[in-house]
Amino acid sequence: MKFNGQDIYQVAVIGLGMTGRSCASYLLKQEIIPLLVDTRVGLDKGALKQDFPQCEIVLANLDDIDFSAYQLLVVSPGIAIKQAAFEKARAQGCIIAGDIELFANSVDAPVVAITGSNGKTTVTSLLEAMANASGIKAVAAGNIGVPVLDVVADKSIELFILELSSFQLETTDNLRLKAATVLNISDDHMDRYSDLNDYAQAKQRIYRHCEMPIANRQDSLTHLIDARGQSFGLDCPANNNEFGLKDGYLMQGQQPLLAVDDMAMVGQHNQLNALAAIALGKQVGLSLDAMVSTLRVFTGLAHRCQLIPSSDGIVWLNDSKATNVGATLAALDGLQTHQGNIVLIAGGDAKGGDLSPLTQSFEQQISELIVMGKDAALFSAIRSDAHHVESMQAAVKLANTFVNPGDIVLLSPACASIDMFVNYMERGQQFMDAVGRVNEH
Structure with missing residues (x-):
């Protein structure tokens, strides 16, 4: 070989x-x-x-x-x-x-790649939907759950869209990309990295052999040292190499692309995800009309601020994929305009991360905090009136006593799930099952 x-x-x-x-x-x-x-x-x-x-x-x-x-x-x-x-x-x-390096030695079709602390699965799946809507046979693979070597031999694939973790990038040296992005960097996996800069450097390896790097201009840890490439952010774009927001529209430079109110996904974090996906899609020739049409119908993914149907007037949100502080902050930022109470269910394995960035949101947005899991005590250090429970069922039952119609119960753990669950999907499913049981009564 x-x-x-x-x-x-x-x-x-x-x-x-x-x-x-x-x-x-x-x-x-x-x-x-x-x-x-x-x-x-x-x-x-x-x-x-x-x-x-x-x-x-x-x-x-x-x-x-x-x-x-x-x-x-x-x-x-x-x-x-x-x-x-x-x-x-x-x-x-x-x-x-690693497997990505083996893939790099075998792949013939164009490849784009996405990494970041949060949002990478959403952007990867969104870009796959945009490509297929453009008439391009694309496949999403990598950290998203489809091993790259399971699909690399399929010669009918016209575009590979890879979600890559920092762990995968550590063992990747020769992956050639048409475009790539680091969506954001927040404190995560500090049980494996010496500090945040060490973690960021692992993420930035994605740009090594990349024709068009695309960074989050409002997150300096996602940037290349040089000025190559394009950027996205929630501010107004200054030129055609920048994607952003203006007057309620997704923009490229001064060109309006889509009103944010016409997006099926909600929240500012998903507006950033949409801008990143459009920037990547343009680099591989996806149809702008197809990308915009996809944003009108793409509702996001399970366990990522997923609205659970409910008959009680309470808004139950499953954000079990929030396995670090940055993801939970993004979820809370998306709820800043909410006028009612917000009950947060959090906790699990913090992976050595610093929870202090949650302090302000906990004080200003959260009416009640329910915590569980290995590092529950770390949350109590931030919010002394936190309620400790031993199971997801107990968390949901307790949350239900704190809310009235119009209020929100948000599962956004800011932690990994492996201390109590098989994975974040099982955690989210247990939350949804418990909500279903509460609604039966």
Whole structure:
């Protein structure tokens, strides 16, 4: 197999979740039989062997494995690359890469990519819908849940739209992009990065081989050092390289594109998402009419400020995808004009993040705060009258006692879900199920 100009024969795949299994399947199609490794010693080795009978499978601590015979280690994004086992492997001449780098060595069609602390799944899905409305066969892949190596061989695809996490970008060096954006940077994954600048630098790797970088001009951490590229923001654009807002319209320069009131998505954060998607779409030749038409009907995604049908006059919003502080702030910013009470359900695993940016919103917007999960006490440090509960059902039942018709109950945890739930989707579904039970009474 050719990889970055080298002939590669000896490969190990580290991490056997969805991405790792996708990498293993891809490598087997390239006639490479990889070593499969996972540090979770409790995995069902028999089931793995059934799926990959040709491969040797090792379940062990990375420090206990000798990688000296391997040319390439393909590391899944959930595994930190800053650890002794990988430093030792590099010193022995081993290449450390991820699935996106394998994709970069195989892809023929144009590629655009989106990263950021918040909004990247929405922008990726929105751009895919815009491309398909323009008559271009596009596929969204990457961190959105479709492994890139599962779709790279499909020659009918005319445009790849990738959602990329900072973890994926850490192991990506040669991805060539028609356009890319860093939507925003806020405190996240501080259990993996030394500080916010370290995290931002991982995100900015997306611009390395990018023809048109597109930054959020109101977030300096998304910018390139040089002045290349285009930008978007909530202010008035100064020229045609800027997308923004003026007099209630989405704009490119001085050209009105769409009244924000005609968008199916609500909230200023979604206006930013729309501007980013249009800027990206223009770089790959999408029809402006098709993009505008898509914005009129695209309502957003599940678990992202999702309105739950209710018969009680209370507005129940499922924003379970808000796994960091920036996402919760964006949700609250979108509700600033609300006149009634807002009850917030938050908490989970804060991933070492700083919750203090929530202080002002908690004081000025939130009538009651309900918290749960591993880091519930961190929220109480900001808001001393926070109510502690042990389950989502209890949170919803308690929230229901605080509200009247016209009030809002917002699930926007500002935390990861893995301390109590399988993932943010299960968390959101439990919220919706609990709301349904409350409405039955």
